[in-house]
Amino acid sequence: MGAKRSANSSEAATGKKIKMKEAVNNERKDGTIFASCSFSSLGLHPTICNELLGRMGFEVPTSVQAQAIPVILSGRHVLVNAATGTGKTVAYLAPIIHHLQNFDGRIQRSDGTYALVLVPTRELCLQVYEILQKLLHRFHWIVPGYVMGGENRSKEKARLRKGISILVATPGRLLDHLKNTSSFLYTNLRWIIFDEADRILELGFGKEIKEILDHLDSKTGCANQENAVSRHSRTLRQNLLLSATLNEKVNHLAKISLENPVMIGINCKETEPISTNLSSSESDEESEGNETKYPSNMLHTPAGDYKVPTQLIQRYVKVPCGDRLAVLLSILKYLSEREASQKIVVFFSTCDAVDFHFLLLSEFQFSYPQSEADARQIFLGGKVFRLHGNMDQEDRRKTFQTFKTEKSALLFSTDVAARGLDFPKVRCIIQYDSPGEATEYVHRVGRTARLGERGESLLFLQPVEIDYLQDLEKHGASLTEYPLLKVLDSFPLYGQKKHTKNFVAIESHPWVLCLQKALESFVTSKPKIDKLAKRGFCSWVRAYTTHRGELKKIFMIKKLHLGHVAKSFALKQQPSLVAKSYKKQAKRKRFQKPIGLAKKRKIAGVT
Numbered sequence: 216m217g218a219k220r221s222a223n224s225s226e227a228a229t230g231k232k233i234k235m236k237e238a239v240n241n242e243r244k245d246g247t248i249f250a251s252c253s254f255s256s257l258g259l260h261p262t263i264c265n266e267l268l269g270r271m272g273f274e275v276p277t278s279v280q281a282q283a284i285p286v287i288l289s290g291r292h293v294l295v296n297a298a299t300g301t302g303k304t305v306a307y308l309a310p311i312i313h314h315l316q317n318f319d320g321r322i323q324r325s326d327g328t329y330a331l332v333l334v335p336t337r338e339l340c341l342q343v344y345e346i347l348q349k350l351l352h353r354f355h356w357i358v359p360g361y362v363m364g365g366e367n368r369s370k371e372k373a374r375l376r377k378g379i380s381i382l383v384a385t386p387g388r389l390l391d392h393l394k395n396t397s398s399f400l401y402t403n404l405r406w407i408i409f410d411e412a413d414r415i416l417e418l419g420f421g422k423e424i425k426e427i428l429d430h431l432d433s434k435t436g437c438a439n440q441e442n443a444v445s446r447h448s449r450t451l452r453q454n455l456l457l458s459a460t461l462n463e464k465v466n467h468l469a470k471i472s473l474e475n476p477v478m479i480g481i482n483c484k485e486t487e488p489i490s491t492n493l494s495s496s497e498s499d500e501e502s503e504g505n506e507t508k509y510p511s512n513m514l515h516t517p518a519g520d521y522k523v524p525t526q527l528i529q530r531y532v533k534v535p536c537g538d539r540l541a542v543l544l545s546i547l548k549y550l551s552e553r554e555a556s557q558k559i560v561v562f563f564s565t566c567d568a569v570d571f572h573f574l575l576l577s578e579f580q581f582s583y584p585q586s587e588a589d590a591r592q593i594f595l596g597g598k599v600f601r602l603h604g605n606m607d608q609e610d611r612r613k614t615f616q617t618f619k620t621e622k623s624a625l626l627f628s629t630d631v632a633a634r635g636l637d638f639p640k641v642r643c644i645i646q647y648d649s650p651g652e653a654t655e656y657v658h659r660v661g662r663t664a665r666l667g668e669r670g671e672s673l674l675f676l677q678p679v680e681i682d683y684l685q686d687l688e689k690h691g692a693s694l695t696e697y698p699l700l701k702v703l704d705s706f707p708l709y710g711q712k713k714h715t716k717n718f719v720a721i722e723s724h725p726w727v728l729c730l731q732k733a734l735e736s737f738v739t740s741k742p743k744i745d746k747l748a749k750r751g752f753c754s755w756v757r758a759y760t761t762h763r764g765e766l767k768k769i770f771m772i773k774k775l776h777l778g779h780v781a782k783s784f785a786l787k788q789q790p791s792l793v794a795k796s797y798k799k800q801a802k803r804k805r806f807q808k809p810i811g812l813a814k815k816r817k818i819a820g821v822t
């Protein structure tokens with residue numbers, strides 16, 4: 216099949232570069248998210264521009280799209296570092312579709328896969344696939360598809376056999392197919408995209424990625440390249456790496472997968488900042504054939520490098536360990552009463568903690584002190600969802616799809632929802648358990664305040680963990696204190712609507728004491744929830760021991776009072792009893808395959 220480089224890609228991009236640079240620079244000056252140019256001025260095919268407008272409702276490109284699209288159209292390898300929710304997905308999908316629809320002689324399913332998008336989680340896989348479906352509506356001959364853990368392998372094999380032009384995949388399952396699905400054709404592979412590149416590596420997929428690249432290289436290697444050259448007049452392979460938090464961890468991947476890349480949104484030691492990146496595509500012709508490899512330590516990541524949406528209101532709340540649960544419930548109630556319709560995501564460190572809090576919140580009934588005996592009611596009305604890596608795939612899919620469309624709901628999740636997921640209209644992110652690495656903080660809060668919308672985030676810290684704020688500050692995240700006492704004072708007690716007295720300590724606040732007591736009796740009376748509370752306690756303590764590096768000095772298990780941790784799971788029992796039951800479980804599991812704690816914490820909730 217013959218293919219030509221799109222006539223208008225580099226030419227149009229070159230011709231419009233000066234205008235483009237002006238547009239992007241204007242955008243940067245007034246600090247808005249959108250660029251003052253059109254999609255068509257970036258060199259995209261008119262049908263794609265129509266689809267972006269008609270089907271997606273995108274009138275103009277975002278700043279990152281305005282910067283990235285012409286460079287990606289030009290065929291250069293690219294590293295994109297832009298804040299969460301700035302439109303990176305379309306920034307890489309649109310140019311690929313542009314090229315594929317422009318090939319001389321339509322591409323066919325039997326050609327196999329042309330573009331591969333690697334993502335760290337199943338939900339992100341589905342999300343990218345759905346966007347692809349929309350963008351490809353008018354290009355029925357370009358077939359989107361996905362393969363990911365938890366899906367039926369045989370059905371995936373059948374789809375791969377028929378041919379998938381743009382394949383979205385999680386690394387483990389992709390490698391499985393590369394090894395075991397002989398009908399999976401990828402000799403025409405031209406694009407590899409690592410979306411959330413740093414997360415893919417953090418999840419321990421480094422080895423898989425190396426193997427994947429080796430496999431792809433071996434099939435498209437020497438023997439086939441001649442063939443490929445005749446099909447594609449230029450650029451045999453174009454690789455793209457994207458994330459809001461590209462950091463040193465990506466250096467290795469960048470080194471092995473990128474040649475002479477253009478850096479977008481990155482402070483580099485050896486390349487110019489963003490504004491000159493556009494001009495680096497001007498030097499395309501000069502750099503053609505240039506074998507410059509990605510230089511070591513190219514990514515210069517000084518502290519304060521992470522980009523958090525500027526309109527996001529970031530706060531922290533300092534809560535003694537034993538009062539965490541009562542405070543969480545109070546804040547959730549306060550927020551839901553303040554704004555009847557709003558979406559909130561609460562992050563936990565483990566799947567067990569998600570399960571416990573989900574069931575508790577779904578069932579907890581409460582009656583205000585000295586109110587009518589039959590005034591017991593569900594503490595928090597409204598829909599609650601949960602999402603974590605130990606859930607059945609169908610439940611995960613259902614939660615993901617439903618929470619997206621809800622106008623008002625609560626989602627309890629592990630970090631499985633931290634990366635890339637685009638839930639519309641999430642107003643508030645609560646990090647009930649600390650995220651650990653600052654990168655994860657950035658991605659978790661990035662689920663709100665997307666594309667210039669308003670949003671707020673709240674980080675729970677115990678008094679002994681307060682130094683974590685300095686760590687975040689070093690990475691450019693400044694948090695102010697949440698007015699907790701004001702919120703607690705707003706709850707009616709003893710039949711009064713408002714407290715006349717302001718209480719100074721959270722531990723002795725009558726509302727907190729009353730709520731804690733009610734929670735403990737409720738959990739004691741519900742064996743199923745009680746069991747989940749004990750499991751949640753055990754896994755929470757284990758997760759707490761897995762903080763790494765400098766963070767170990769802040770999140771020190773030795774500083775924790777386990778009795779207070781138990782209280783935060785509404786357990787009245789001595790923690791030693793809980794630990795005993797955990798030890799019994801652990802003993803039973805001793806003969807099962809051991810998994811490193813740190814790895815387990817990271818992976819259990821995420822893949």
Ligand SMILES: Nc1ncnc2c1ncn2[C@@H]1O[C@H](COP(=O)(O)OP(=O)(O)OP(=O)(O)O)[C@@H](O)[C@H]1O
Nearest residue numbers: 273275276277299300301302303304459635637666
């Ligand atoms: N040009 C545009 N005009 C209007 N909306 C857009 C445009 N581009 C993207 N969007 C919307 O912006 C939102 C964020 O886009 P996207 O998920 O691609 O961001 P992202 O930068 O990949 O975020 P993250 O870093 O969290 O993965 C989505 O709802 C998307 O539909």
